[in-house]
Amino acid sequence: MTTSTEAPPVRTPDAAQGSDFARLSRRIIDAGLQKRLPGYYVLRFTLVGLALVLGWTAFFALGDSWWQLAVAVGLGLIFGQLALLAHDLAHRQVFTKRRPSEIGGLIIGNLGIGMSYGWWMNKHTRHHANPNHEELDPDVAPDILVWSTDQAREAKGLPRFIGRHQAGLFFPLLTLEGFNLHVAGVRALRQPHMKRRWLEGALLFAHIIGYVVALFLVLPPGLAVAFLLIHQAVFGVYLGSIFAPNHKGMPTLRGNARPDFLRKQVLTSRNVKGGWFIDVAMGGLNYQIEHHLFPSMPSPHLRHAQAIVRDYCEEIDIPYHETGLVQSWREALRHLNEVGAPIRERAGAES
Template structure:
């Protein structure tokens, strides 16, 4: 039995000690959950959600743990218990904003809002497969005779991929099935075979985003500079560059002109994510990560990606054959999906506040989710096009709740935010996109002030 001890919060919430621990292979990875202390170092490589667990080492992870994990996870967590926070130093769950969000979660669970409609998801999956069938029919019928038909088919395929992304997102967040085996299985089919994304790569990236949304240096979704730079924090990469060299840097050129490059960059987003997925599941695909943070990759996942590229390439070479039209089909399908996916991702968080790691430490988990997110006004098209992610704030607060229940809880969430003065931002799709461009422009102007003396 592991000896336990009493800790003070300052012992755990110590940035310098945490940095030392990450360099020392034998040092503990301590985190606080519900006033108990756990050393999760040995569990990191086995964590089903990927390396997201590292975002809360050296922190209080109570709310992020409760938000993402089923009751059974407490049994696993108990294996890593090493002590308690001293009684005089314990966090008290007062009737503050965070406490009321926790109460809302309990209320929503009691109302059955965490239970999915299997008929709803059966329809969504079936409808999406019909989109794929339409795309395939068009290219099979006219692929060898009409470039226009290839463009139409490829565009429809891009829509299919986008919608597969949203469905895989729901299944892998375990919104549909409480049994995680089935969620992972459908996620591998929709995300791997249909979409071409690795489930493990996606979980590792997306769960980290959820744990630290718009936190500079932690959220991988805003770690896109110099192609796209979302905050002045990211401009620190130029801080030590001499003025005469700064004006010659291609990265600065990209930042200064990023509003012009926005859509061309998005056109290659899907292809980039597919390549990242392939690299991630390769034997050395995670060599850049500490050995203890590498995610085990199953043969099923590797096969799912192989199946995706098999049917995709077979579609082009069997039904089109002409090299030029094959290239057109490939380029259009990638560009359409890349733009459709990334437009929604940008609406979700880009243009919203980007916070430093220091600011994030002093901010409760739920406030961080809300002020960095943007809801888009609901409607038949918006709900379908965004895969329910137009309720971005609600999704971040309750990520395992099925999308079809978000409309039921939105008024309660908005009301609670108003009560506590927490900014709850909602807008239309066009206005939201304008906000994204405005933010890109602001950062470009800030970058233009650098190197003026050169």
């Protein structure tokens, strides 16, 4: 499937096309793939929780030792796994009801890793509703990077400066993503959509203060700073490496381009092939197409749903794109390089 930035032609669905997703949904339900898996999540929460406890136990036990940098790497990966659990909670894959999902999300997100659950929920809900739509999906807004040639032509300030070489800068910039999540969460406390800003703020600052105090009480200043930088960099790169392959480099939409739900979700998403290791490392988000079609589906069921969705897409002639992890990164970076061309051309003309 092409990875161009232009959206595919949008066919106006007729009565039969309008029921395409309904027929697929019936097949998924008949296969029992929407049923909850409480045993799986008890095990997963237990294992990730134990890893977190062991990580912080090692931190306090080691004290003033350069082995702490290895602990920082490990905790960065564990924080990534916690973020994936918060993601599943947000989509009600764990609990069917909103309240326990929110409580779990606030504990893991705000208190556990310093990421605002309310801010992320607002952002991620808009992304799921309109993936890769330049005006409606906040994940492809030209904040620092540009995601289409149209955005590149209009770029000013920081996006224009970075956009010339954004493919080469992408992974280095991910080292700052952990810090960005903390800052964005604090800034979001002033936004009107935040329903429990005092609670969210209290949990966020409890995490930040507790984290910084622990670092500088246990470690000398230089080692504390090194631990903080490595921990947050690993956390950011890990999350970015999970989320970037999902949509970056896939077709983007603009204006009134609005395919029906099934085509919108499939055409803008990319699956990542792999075995159990990829499933665990990416928290099931390697089945991005299936996740976008059935966001409340427990993550272990996504791999079973894939065969049904892929065969159905072939049956009704919808392109279905999947590739390996490294190739998915290549496609995303190639896309970033291609869409940055207008900025490089403009810079060359002005020099």
